[in-house]
Amino acid sequence: MNLSFFSHIFLAELEVGHHLYWHLGKFTVHGQVLITSWIAIALILTVVVLGTRQLQREPAGLQNFVEYALEFVQGIARAQIGEKNFRPWVPYVGTLFLFIFVSNWMGNLFPWKLIPLPEGELASPTNDINTTAGLALLTSGMYFVAGISKRGLGYFRKYIEPTPVLLPINVLEDFTKPLSLSFRLFGNILAEELVIAVLVLLVPLFIPVPVMILFLFTGAIQALIFSTLSAAYIGEALEGHGGGEHHD
């Protein structure tokens, strides 16, 4: 069995890097990513709409669940941003968590292979670098918005604090933050799906199940990490770099 044959099987089975291209004017988009992201969004919206149809003081049924979800994401934002400022950021941080969590679990739980596409395959939308980079760049934008709205142009003073010598490192940080965010999520989810695909290829029954359960866990963890880090970056921008003079 030579390598080219092996890789040929893999390419045929895994279809890594194959995309369903849709052409919008002169742009192309990855259709499979958009389709699954729409499904994730639809899932979230369905649960939310069903859960908030009749909000009561004594919660019943699905209202308990949406309240639990809200308290959970509020907890993430509160822990990272602080009691005073966290409320306006709950929607952003919370939606990050919900969207990534639903996406990751959807990729793990639903047998997408059963729906054939002309090119590429349906999978978790977070296994595409475009999704994760888009979310990570949004987070970058958000912490700039947070810092500038809180401290005006004084926000940019953080680049020369504590000393101007650190300016290059501080500037570099603004690039490494979205880079690490997007690559961490993208790499983890893609690797999960690859590992499962390889395992299924080698042993089709039972053996991959514990690994799949493990990846449910890591999928949840990745969603938590992405939203927690985003909240931490926003909190850091609101608090002031190094936490020096802005503790009031």
Place this chain on the structure above:
Amino acid sequence: MLFQILLAAEVAEKGGLFDFDATLPLIAIQFLLLVAVLNALFYEPVTRTMDSRSDYIRTTQAEAQERLDKVMALTRQYETEISQARLKAQQLIAEAEAAAARIRSEKLAVVQAELQGKLETARIQLEEEKQAALSQLQQQVDEIAAQILQKLLGSAR
């Protein structure tokens, strides 16, 4: 190694793992829309519901605490009233006992004085009678002595 082959293959025929295109801004816009929609459908109303619930719980608890405090104050008031009444009753009993003792001693004193007086008069009377009897006896002794003397003297004459 596999990936290198794979990537090389992909780059040649468009696609691959790091294939950035218009999906990125579309996902970002979609996500921002989702944030807005969820804010209107989920975060705002559920937060409001939970806040109003915690307000309700807080006010109810405060009211209950107030009532409890009132009950405690009433209990304390009643307890002091009870102890005051008990004290008053004890005072009354003590006063009545004291009055009874005074009356008893007074009456006892009166009776004793009366008895003493009666005793005294009896003793005086006795004394008088004794004196009378004694003087009478003396007289009789004198008379008898005189008679004896007369008889003795008479016979001798």
